[in-house]
Amino acid sequence: MAPLSWRHHTLIQSLLSRGPLKEDDFLSIFSQLTVKNSGLRQQQERKLFNEFLRKINAELSFVQLELRACRNQYDGHVYYGIVNNVEDDQSKLGTKYTVPQIAFYRGIVEAIIHDAQGEGCIFNTAALYIRLETQVHGATDSQSQGGASQIPPAFKNFSMSQKEKTLDQLVNDQWLCSMPEGKIGIGVRSFLDLRSWFRTNEVPACEVCNEAAIKAQLCPNEACNVRLHSYCLQKKFSGQRVERVCSGCGTQLQGSTVKEELREEISNANGSSQRRAESSRKRRRRPHPEASAGIDTTGDDSPPMSKPKRATRSSARLSAGE
Amino acid sequence: MSYAPEIASQFDIPDLEKDKLVGEVIRYILFKTEQNSGCPIRREELTQLVTAKGYKQRNFPSFVIDEAKSKLSSIFGYEMRELQRSRPSAAANTGRASQSQQSVGDAKSYIIISKLPSDVYGKFVEDKSSVHMSGLTFVVIGIIHLAGGKITEENLWHHLKRLGLHENEENHPKFSNTKQALETLVQQRYLQKEKVNGPEGNIVHYELAERALDAPIYDKIKEYVSQLTFLMISVLHYFLTDGAERCNAIGI
Numbered sequence: 001m002a003p004l005s006w007r008h009h010t011l012i013q014s015l016l017s018r019g020p021l022k023e024d025d026f027l028s029i030f031s032q033l034t035v036k037n038s039g040l041r042q043q044q045e046r047k048l049f050n051e052f053l054r055k056i057n058a059e060l061s062f063v064q065l066e067l068r069a070c071r072n073q074y075d076g077h078v079y080y081g082i083v084n085n086v087e088d089d090q091s092k093l094g095t096k097y098t099v100p101q102i103a104f105y106r107g108i109v110e111a112i113i114h115d116a117q118g119e120g121c122i123f124n125t126a127a128l129y130i131r132l133e134t135q136v137h138g139a140t141d142s143q144s145q146g147g148a149s150q151i152p153p154a155f156k157n158f159s160m161s162q163k164e165k166t167l168d169q170l171v172n173d174q175w176l177c178s179m180p181e182g183k184i185g186i187g188v189r190s191f192l193d194l195r196s197w198f199r200t201n202e203v204p205a206c207e208v209c210n211e212a213a214i215k216a217q218l219c220p221n222e223a224c225n226v227r228l229h230s231y232c233l234q235k236k237f238s239g240q241r242v243e244r245v246c247s248g249c250g251t252q253l254q255g256s257t258v259k260e261e262l263r264e265e266i267s268n269a270n271g272s273s274q275r276r277a278e279s280s281r282k283r284r285r286r287p288h289p290e291a292s293a294g295i296d297t298t299g300d301d302s303p304p305m306s307k308p309k310r311a312t313r314s315s316a317r318l319s320a321g322e
Numbered sequence: 323m324s325y326a327p328e329i330a331s332q333f334d335i336p337d338l339e340k341d342k343l344v345g346e347v348i349r350y351i352l353f354k355t356e357q358n359s360g361c362p363i364r365r366e367e368l369t370q371l372v373t374a375k376g377y378k379q380r381n382f383p384s385f386v387i388d389e390a391k392s393k394l395s396s397i398f399g400y401e402m403r404e405l406q407r408s409r410p411s412a413a414a415n416t417g418r419a420s421q422s423q424q425s426v427g428d429a430k431s432y433i434i435i436s437k438l439p440s441d442v443y444g445k446f447v448e449d450k451s452s453v454h455m456s457g458l459t460f461v462v463i464g465i466i467h468l469a470g471g472k473i474t475e476e477n478l479w480h481h482l483k484r485l486g487l488h489e490n491e492e493n494h495p496k497f498s499n500t501k502q503a504l505e506t507l508v509q510q511r512y513l514q515k516e517k518v519n520g521p522e523g524n525i526v527h528y529e530l531a532e533r534a535l536d537a538p539i540y541d542k543i544k545e546y547v548s549q550l551t552f553l554m555i556s557v558l559h560y561f562l563t564d565g566a567e568r569c570n571a572i573g574i
Contacts, residue, residue, distance in 0.1 A: 004400060006438060006442070009398060009399025009437070010446050011439060012398055013400075013436055013438065017449045032446070059396075060397065094353030094354075094357055095357060096356075118543075223325075274470065
């Protein structure tokens with residue numbers, strides 16, 4: 001294959017140096033680099049862009065890295081970043097965070113994904129009270145020297161001020177994000193890096209895009225587990241003369257589109273919006289389109305997820321083909 | 323990856339295995355650079371990655387490192403620059419030279435530098451949030467260069483103070499702990515520190531280290547410093563030629 005040019009190198013280096021970039025910014029860099037092609041229509045430019053990415057990833061696979069995109073679930077924006085696909089001795093080096101800091105981060109991520117309301121965030125005061133000891137059980141297999149009951153002193157002595165500093169650092173580095181009203185959410189880097197970890201750990205997925213539904217709209221029917229990202233919801237029901245109803249149980253979903261009135265008319269004409277009994281809770285199994293072997297790059301083994309708070313959670317779920 | 327047959331045949335190791343090792347060396351370099359903020363990586367760390375796997379063939383570690391260098395260039399556009407670790411001049415002078423010559427073979431270290439043209443780098447790659455460190459690096463190297471390549475700690479901070487950086491400041495808006503910022507330059511091997519026993523007790527000296535003395539960087543520093551010196555002389559000349567009038571104009 002023809003080697004990568006300085007243009008490809010620029011795209012790679014910009015992501016490595018500046019961290020994850022918003023789609024607009026990344027595309028803007030691309031446009032400026034390929035300025036001789038500026039006469040192209042948007043579709044053709046997009047095709048060229050995809051070709052660039054394909055070529056970059058073919059080369060990056062030599063070192064188990066990947067240039068990938070993900071969506072920031074809080075605002076729906078797409079971000080591009082370079083992620084590590086394999087956890088090995090080398091990647092465990094690649095962090096400036098100490099072991100207790102990483103345990104603290106993982107504790108926060110787990111607390112956020114367990115949010116039963118699908119808000120995808122927790123109060124930063126709650127984050128500060130997360131105990132590192134809960135992370136020890138997950139790291140027993142290959143990492144710790146002693147038994148599962150041995151909690152490293154560094155974990156016990158991790159002070160409140162250290163937690164505050166770590167929290168600031170994590171937000172600064174985009175592993176977490178700062179949200180209004182003093183809340184903390186998952187940062188863009190985490191969305192990129194932990195994609196496969198979310199799957200392995202059975203984080204409920206969005207019905208439309210099959211990605212982890214961390215910040216998502218839940219079906220109003222408490223017995224139903226269906227979740228949808230708000231941007232997926234908009235996309236699914238915009239411009240269609242279909243009822244805005246849950247695909248799992250048929251309950252009407254909240255919406256604020258122009259078609260609101262039309263929807264109401266249709267559902268009134270049908271007579272009832274509840275079509276299925278509460279007994280059908282099992283999710284349909286769908287094959288996972290990509291078999292990504294990506295693992296958490298923060299350095300520790302993935303812990304088994306503790307039981308989620310929502311009582312109605314079903315056992316069978318969409319799973320990654322691993 | 324296809325290796326040149328005459329080279330690869332020296333080692334009776336399948337290409338796939340060689341690829342894996344080269345990949346691991348590259349990953350080590352990338353992740354270590356991230357972890358230690360660009361401090362040079364010693365060659366012995368890289369050779370160890372190979373020998374620790376049990377490969378005993380002579381020259382095989384060198385082969386793997388060379389291939390890693392080539393791939394870092396072709397995939398990422400990074401140059402793997404080799405630096406020769408410099409010894410503090412004081413140590414060499416006081417007869418500790420024999421000790422410093424002991425491990426000359428291991429004195430090589432590597433940093434990765436972008437090969438992109440500087441305008442492209444500045445526009446698309448440079449991380450604007452870390453520009454202050456580049457500024458500090460240039461200023462400190464410039465000061466030490468002007469001082470003849472070596473300066474006492476006290477003197478260095480005297481000059482930095484005039485630029486607004488205080489030794490004991492811990493909450494600087496850009497650098498937080500300014501002393502730590504200077505220490506980073508030592509870890510990155512732009513500077514080296516040496517404690518010298520003087521009549522008044524221990525004095526700490528700073529000298530330029532291998533990264534600052536590396537030809538392309540050192541030449542640029544000399545060029546910029548001489549340009550600034552020229553500029554200063556031109557300004558002085560400007561005021562000396564029509565002295566009084568021009569001084570009055572600016573209120574001196």
